[in-house]
Amino acid sequence: MTKPLNQLSIVEAASGLRAKDFSVRDLWDACMAEAVAKNEELNVFLELFDANEEAIAAAQQRIDTEGEGAPLLCGIPIAMKDNILIEGHVASAASKMLENYTATYDATVTAKLKEAGALFIGRTNMDEFAMGSSTEHSAFGSTRNPLDPTRVPGGSSGGSSAAVAANMALAALGTDTGGSIRQPAAHCGLVGFKPTYGAISRHGLIALGSSLDQAGPLTHTVEDAKILFDVMKGEDSMDATTIPADFCATKTSAAKKRIGVPYHLLASGVDEDVRARFDETLEKFKEEGYEICEVQLPTSPYALPAYYVVMPAEASANLARFDGIRYGNGGKGKDLLEDYVIAKTEGFGHETKRRILLGTFVLSSGYIDAYYRKAQSARGALIAEYDKAFEEVDVIAFPTTPSPAFKFGEKSDPVSMYLEDVFTVTANLTGMPAISVPMGMVERDGVQLPTGIHFTAPKCQDELLFKMGGMVTGEEIY
Numbered sequence: 001m002t003k004p005l006n007q008l009s010i011v012e013a014a015s016g017l018r019a020k021d022f023s024v025r026d027l028w029d030a031c032m033a034e035a036v037a038k039n040e041e042l043n044v045f046l047e048l049f050d051a052n053e054e055a056i057a058a059a060q061q062r063i064d065t066e067g068e069g070a071p072l073l074c075g076i077p078i079a080m081k082d083n084i085l086i087e088g089h090v091a092s093a094a095s096k097m098l099e100n101y102t103a104t105y106d107a108t109v110t111a112k113l114k115e116a117g118a119l120f121i122g123r124t125n126m127d128e129f130a131m132g133s134s135t136e137h138s139a140f141g142s143t144r145n146p147l148d149p150t151r152v153p154g155g156s157s158g159g160s161s162a163a164v165a166a167n168m169a170l171a172a173l174g175t176d177t178g179g180s181i182r183q184p185a186a187h188c189g190l191v192g193f194k195p196t197y198g199a200i201s202r203h204g205l206i207a208l209g210s211s212l213d214q215a216g217p218l219t220h221t222v223e224d225a226k227i228l229f230d231v232m233k234g235e236d237s238m239d240a241t242t243i244p245a246d247f248c249a250t251k252t253s254a255a256k257k258r259i260g261v262p263y264h265l266l267a268s269g270v271d272e273d274v275r276a277r278f279d280e281t282l283e284k285f286k287e288e289g290y291e292i293c294e295v296q297l298p299t300s301p302y303a304l305p306a307y308y309v310v311m312p313a314e315a316s317a318n319l320a321r322f323d324g325i326r327y328g329n330g331g332k333g334k335d336l337l338e339d340y341v342i343a344k345t346e347g348f349g350h351e352t353k354r355r356i357l358l359g360t361f362v363l364s365s366g367y368i369d370a371y372y373r374k375a376q377s378a379r380g381a382l383i384a385e386y387d388k389a390f391e392e393v394d395v396i397a398f399p400t401t402p403s404p405a406f407k408f409g410e411k412s413d414p415v416s417m418y419l420e421d422v423f424t425v426t427a428n429l430t431g432m433p434a435i436s437v438p439m440g441m442v443e444r445d446g447v448q449l450p451t452g453i454h455f456t457a458p459k460c461q462d463e464l465l466f467k468m469g470g471m472v473t474g475e476e477i478y
């Protein structure tokens with residue numbers, strides 16, 4: 001094989017392992033060497049794990065004895081976002097509040113990956129508690145985009161996307177509450193997939209917005225994303241919102257051969273060259289016999305404001321547990337109240353505090369009708385509009401982000417940062433699955449930067465997104 005081992009896709013690595021071209025240990029060492037070499041510059045990992053010799057040996061043995069029967073993930077080094085619990089490891093959500101918190105159990109996704117024989121290479125940097133679109137809100141410094149270190153990798157799963165883009169791991173897990181898998185995937189030239197809400201268990205993820213959160217893969221190829229999804233999906237008694245695995249496995253065809261585009265949302269705000277890549281990508285579908293249709297989604301302009309009400313509301317409730325007593329650095333005040341105040345003041349960063357304040361405000365008795373309930377009705381209207389559009393089209397497409405990766409500090413005004421999510425939040429508000437796939441490069445300051453095309457499918461039609469994504473990357477899926 002000509003490619004360095006750390007640059008392989010999961011599928012390529014799995015086949016090389018089975019052919020005995022290299023060992024599990026070789027693959028681990030190749031990724032770890034790259035991670036060690038680049039981490040100081042890029043700040044991708046908050047912690048690189050020691051080699052788990054037992055797990056490496058067990059994976060090798062399984063491949064040796066089971067061959068093709070071994071799971072494809074067996075022996076594959078994976079990077080994990082720092083808000084996904086791995087028993088015995090720190091899970092800090094990139095917050096000072098949880099700097100010393102060690103997970104006492106595995107998240108369901110962690111347990112499923114372990115069962116498939118995957119190896120964890122380390123925990124990746126992120127925006128604190130997954131609040132952000134750039135990984136600049138980490139308490140432990142920003143992560144740099146490997147394609148242009150003067151730019152952000154996107155966020156909040158910026159460490160996970162940078163880990164894969166820099167070939168420090170073959171794939172990574174992120175979490176997506178409003179775009180945090182898809183947006184960094186677009187900024188780093190990767191595939192990022194957010195499943196149907198409930199397709200993957202949230203048990204053992206550090207909760208942000210419970211009605212919005214989903215874990216999902218960041219990978220080089222669509223096929224790799226599907227492999228990770230297939231291993232992680234399914235009902236879980238620890239998360240009552242999960243749905244049976246076969247719900248998301250049945251409908252694979254684009255029966256109508258129609259792609260809907262809400263052109264009215266693209267008229268302004270999308271960079272010209274990003275728009276050009278988008279139009280060119282859709283042309284490819286036309287050549288395959290697809291029709292591109294305009295769809296009207298009139299409530300869409302309210303999606304972002306609705307998200308930035310619902311999400312902080314849920315975050316303020318979820319983060320109440322971090323009080324310095326049950327979690328965090330308590331015991332510094334002269335009484336309980338002062339304890340709370342000191343622990344939260346010291347433990348949380350600016351963005352986290354801003355969202356807790358905002359969330360508490362929109363839930364308060366004088367304002368809940370004006371803000372929270374209005375946002376929830378916008379959510380209902382969005383679901384109805386998308387459902388209606390899906391009577392006519394198979395999927396809805398737009399660019400994942402209006403622009404490519406931006407420079408550090410460029411979006412220091414919170415509202416300009418929030419606008420990064422204008423296209424991604426709706427899939428979380430509606431619970432629908434969505435994927436971002438690389439759609440070509442644009443140039444900024446003499447550097448080529450990736451862009452992403454985003455497809456949303458009806459609930460439980462996750463498989464359809466792999467098919468559509470594969471058509472963009474040239475992978476034949478189904």
Ligand code: GLN
Nearest residue numbers: 130132176177178179180
């Ligand atoms: N960028 C969005 C936010 O700041 C989305 C975050 C996420 O998906 N975790 O809330």
